[in-house]
Amino acid sequence: GAVVSQHPSWVICKSGTSVKIECRSLDFQATTMFWYRQFPKQSLMLMATSNEGSKATYEQGVEKDKFLINHASLTLSTLTVTSAHPEDSSFYICSASWGALAPHSNQPQHFGDGTRLSIL
Amino acid sequence: QKEVEQDPGPLSVPEGAIVSLNCTYSNSAFQYFMWYRQYSRKGPELLMYTYSSGNKEDGRFTAQVDKSSKYISLFIRDSQPSDSATYLCAMRRGTNAGKSTFGDGTTLTVKP
Numbered sequence: 001g002a003v004v005s006q007h008p009s010w011v012i013c014k015s016g017t018s019v020k021i022e023c024r025s026l027d028f029q030a031t032t033m034f035w036y037r038q039f040p041k042q043s044l045m046l047m048a049t050s051n052e053g054s055k056a057t058y059e060q061g062v063e064k065d066k067f068l069i070n071h072a073s074l075t076l077s078t079l080t081v082t083s084a085h086p087e088d089s090s091f092y093i094c095s096a097s098w099g100a101l102a103p104h105s106n107q108p109q110h111f112g113d114g115t116r117l118s119i120l
Numbered sequence: 121q122k123e124v125e126q127d128p129g130p131l132s133v134p135e136g137a138i139v140s141l142n143c144t145y146s147n148s149a150f151q152y153f154m155w156y157r158q159y160s161r162k163g164p165e166l167l168m169y170t171y172s173s174g175n176k177e178d179g180r181f182t183a184q185v186d187k188s189s190k191y192i193s194l195f196i197r198d199s200q201p202s203d204s205a206t207y208l209c210a211m212r213r214g215t216n217a218g219k220s221t222f223g224d225g226t227t228l229t230v231k232p
Binding site for chain 1: 154
């Protein structure tokens with residue numbers, strides 16, 4: 001069964017709206033979660049690493065003020081796309097790996113089912 | 121040049137065929153190797169996870185890693201229409217799970 005739950009699965013909204021996406025680890029604690037973006041027929045692009053209780057680590061070229069990440073508990077990380085515009089339309093996927101020592105865990109990542117974001 | 125190159129496909133096979141999916145990589149420091157299956161509009165699902173060189177079998181799936189050649193493969197025996205999906209290889213150097221490098225994926229269609 002699923003070990004990572006992501007919600008919502010699909011969002012359509014107007015340009016300028018802020019959208020929040022939730023990622024939950026099920027039945028395990030994830031001190032670290034990861035947020036990816038995926039364009040059609042392309043691979044996953046790591047956007048940021050979400051760390052429980054501290055600031056997220058963003059990859060080069062990812063706007064921190066555009067993509068706000070909050071990891072307030074050991075089972076929940078949220079990604080907020082602020083003032084979304086059509087170019088932000090994409091498939092956003094979160095992942096987590098279990099293990100008390102994550103990110104220094106040798107366990108693989110498990111992914112949520114993704115959120116399809118469409119900005120009109 | 122990308123660190124991980126994956127045979128682009130698409131690949132179409134008849135039901136029951138043996139499927140071979142392959143990735144090559146350039147970074148000899150990669151130690152952990154994963155294969156994910158991704159259905160349309162879904163997140164990737166972990167299929168196989170291996171460390172260093174060798175083979176690993178799980179049901180109809182066999183993963184092979186040849187670090188000397190920097191080459192990994194996923195074999196699917198007795199392929200089924202339900203195996204139709206995009207397959208992603210992924211690999212990383214150390215134990216930081218987030219710093220995996222992904223291939224671009226191979227789309228497989230198994231025809232009944």
